Amino acid sequence: GAVVSQHPSWVICKSGTSVKIECRSLDFQATTMFWYRQFPKQSLMLMATSNEGSKATYEQGVEKDKFLINHASLTLSTLTVTSAHPEDSSFYICSARAPVTKGSSYEQYFGPGTRLTVT
Amino acid sequence: KQEVTQIPAALSVPEGENLVLNCSFTDSAIYNLQWFRQDPGKGLTSLLLIQSSQREQTSGRLNASLDKSSGRSTLYIAASQPGDSATYLCAVDFNKFYFGSGTKLNVKP
Numbered sequence: 484g485a486v487v488s489q490h491p492s493w494v495i496c497k498s499g500t501s502v503k504i505e506c507r508s509l510d511f512q513a514t515t516m517f518w519y520r521q522f523p524k525q526s527l528m529l530m531a532t533s534n535e536g537s538k539a540t541y542e543q544g545v546e547k548d549k550f551l552i553n554h555a556s557l558t559l560s561t562l563t564v565t566s567a568h569p570e571d572s573s574f575y576i577c578s579a580r581a582p583v584t585k586g587s588s589y590e591q592y593f594g595p596g597t598r599l600t601v602t
Numbered sequence: 603k604q605e606v607t608q609i610p611a612a613l614s615v616p617e618g619e620n621l622v623l624n625c626s627f628t629d630s631a632i633y634n635l636q637w638f639r640q641d642p643g644k645g646l647t648s649l650l651l652i653q654s655s656q657r658e659q660t661s662g663r664l665n666a667s668l669d670k671s672s673g674r675s676t677l678y679i680a681a682s683q684p685g686d687s688a689t690y691l692c693a694v695d696f697n698k699f700y701f702g703s704g705t706k707l708n709v710k711p
Contacts (some may be wrong), residue, residue, distance in 0.1 A: 487668060527646075527701040576645060578699070589633065591699055593709060595645040 485511045487579050489594035496567055496601055497588070503563045504597045506577030512557035512578035517548075521574040533560040567601040574598050603631055606694050615682055623677040623705045625692030630670045633695040634667075637666050637677050638691045640704070640707050650677070665677035682709045 486509040496502050501508040506516055514535050519527040531552050532540040539552035549571075551563040560579075563570055580589045605628045608637045615621055626636070638646040650659045651668040654677065658667040665678040679686060687709050692702040 485629075519701075526703045527693075529641055529700065532698060589695070590651050591636065591695070592647075593638075593646040593648070598643075 485581050485590075485592045486572050487549055487577065487592045487594040489575075489577055491597060492595060493598040494600070496599070497563075497567055498568055498601055500559075501563055501565045502567055502579075502599060504575055504599075506560045506562070506579070506594050508558045508579040508592070509522065511579070513560075513581060514557060515580045516554060516560040517578045517580070518552060518560075518562050519576045519578070521576060522595075523600070527576060530562075567592050567599070569601045572599055572601045604694065604696045604700045606692060606700050606702040607690055608690075608705050608707055611703065612706045612708075614708040614710065617682060617684060619682050619709075620678070620680050621682055621707070621708070623631040623679070623690050623692075625677070625694075625702055627673045627675075627677040627694045627700075629696060630673055631696065632669065632670060633697060635666075635668055635675050636693045636699075637664075637675075638693060642689075642693060646691065679707075682707075684709045684711050 488507045490505045490563040518530045529542050530545045533552045533554040535554045541547045554560040558600045574596050578591040578593045607626045609624050636651045637649045652659050652668040663680040668675045687705045689704045691704045693699045
């Protein structure tokens, strides 16, 4: 199946600094990527939809000025957490959508996740 | 907002049992539904994808069914093993993916 990578896999930063997380589709082009956040013992929550060449679409309650998303190419989307605070500590996962080989649907391939700890 | 619900929230069974995990969603206009497995502190592993035109998919000991009209999907695990212990997540594609809260499975040796 298709492969999606994330970098870094974990990061520790100080409160007030910014952190950038990269999501790459390694063997396919993805016009649409998604960013999720997962708090401990909770499920994944969709934060935003990243579209190549256009502005990201944010879910209700997600601050677009705090979580900056850039989908600069068909294989790369980045999430920048600006002025990070301890409450932003979480597991961030991206996914990329690719057509299913048989049928007319799409399948999502997920990156391994990035664990962010803000001290 | 679309809602995806999974029951039970947790399940503990002895090794060898067959079991069923349930997923329900509020809108039948879906593109597809995927079942994932997540081990503690890890990312997601895709188990099965059911397209909206399909009713079930099988992979090894796993079988997933989809009933769009009633907004339900089930994941059947046959002959459970301790290695199956993990959290199982149902995700429904309404042109965006929404996840259920998961079922935490513990298979006891």
